[in-house]
Amino acid sequence: MDTNLKRKDIYYLVAGLLAVALLASASYVLKLPQLTETLLDGFSTVAGLTAAYFVYRGTTESLGGEIGKATAMLGFGIVYYTITLIPHVIGHLSGFRFLPVYFFQHTLAAWSFVMVTYGSYRFWRGGKE
Amino acid sequence: MNLLTVPAVILYASILAGLGIGSYLMYRAGNEREDWIILGTGVLLGLIAAVLGFTGTLGLKAEKMMGYLPAIPIPFAVTFLYLTRKHYGGKISRYVEIISIGLAINSLLYIPHLFWHFSRHKIGHLPSWGLNPSFWYVFYHGLSAVGFIYIAYGFYLFWTSIAE
Numbered sequence A: 001m002d003t004n005l006k007r008k009d010i011y012y013l014v015a016g017l018l019a020v021a022l023l024a025s026a027s028y029v030l031k032l033p034q035l036t037e038t039l040l041d042g043f044s045t046v047a048g049l050t051a052a053y054f055v056y057r058g059t060t061e062s063l064g065g066e067i068g069k070a071t072a073m074l075g076f077g078i079v080y081y082t083i084t085l086i087p088h089v090i091g092h093l094s095g096f097r098f099l100p101v102y103f104f105q106h107t108l109a110a111w112s113f114v115m116v117t118y119g120s121y122r123f124w125r126g127g128k129e
Numbered sequence B: 001m002n003l004l005t006v007p008a009v010i011l012y013a014s015i016l017a018g019l020g021i022g023s024y025l026m027y028r029a030g031n032e033r034e035d036w037i038i039l040g041t042g043v044l045l046g047l048i049a050a051v052l053g054f055t056g057t058l059g060l061k062a063e064k065m066m067g068y069l070p071a072i073p074i075p076f077a078v079t080f081l082y083l084t085r086k087h088y089g090g091k092i093s094r095y096v097e098i099i100s101i102g103l104a105i106n107s108l109l110y111i112p113h114l115f116w117h118f119s120r121h122k123i124g125h126l127p128s129w130g131l132n133p134s135f136w137y138v139f140y141h142g143l144s145a146v147g148f149i150y151i152a153y154g155f156y157l158f159w160t161s162i163a164e
Helices: A007-030 A035-061 A065-094 A099-128 B005-029 B033-055 B060-066 B073-084 B090-120 B133-163
Strands: none
Touching (some): A007 B090, A065 B005, A099 B060, B005 B033, B073 B090, B090 B133
């Protein structure tokens, strides 16, 4: 398959997957508590905020237009999902059960991926012309 | 003060922060009316679901099932991104590929991950192949984090691809 990935992109990905394999094995031996998953979700949240920061810089500093708008929608989906992830899980674990809020959150968590999908569609449509 | 007030307030704050930061990104990028309509539809559906939850029309079971909803759109996103990369060359295409890999990791994991969590609470069944929960916490949440970090890396490339 033809790809535009650079060699180092693939190295980063493989390194990440290996790190997970190592951490999971270590966790298996050490029997780490469930708190670990919330800590790992912290990486997702930081990644989401980092993504939002670069979307902001990318779209404002130069690449606007169709690509910028499509990217902003991808950014919305990623940042909404990752930023609500830990509070959402903590809420479930703590037994906080005010259902209306949870229905709202579950709908918007799903919708954040609709935003990603629509952004991807825009991306595709924008490139076709 | 009720102890559960704290997680509730954190959840409200994160929802507002997510909507705020996300909308600001779209505002700065100059997104058009149709994009705001898509966002508005989601918020509206969320409010409708909230009202249905408040009146008791939708119960705990529905809430659990809603967890599966995000799995529906992601495969479409990955497909569109896959088709998109043919339209652009070089750096843009590289950034699109990285984002789609990150999303693909998360979408492939989503259903088994949720199933596994539910099976821990005796709702579904998923074999653990003799591995303890400590392994699976790190496996699912770690891979998901790697997916999101890879996506962030893609957005970083998106920014550098034009900063030159």
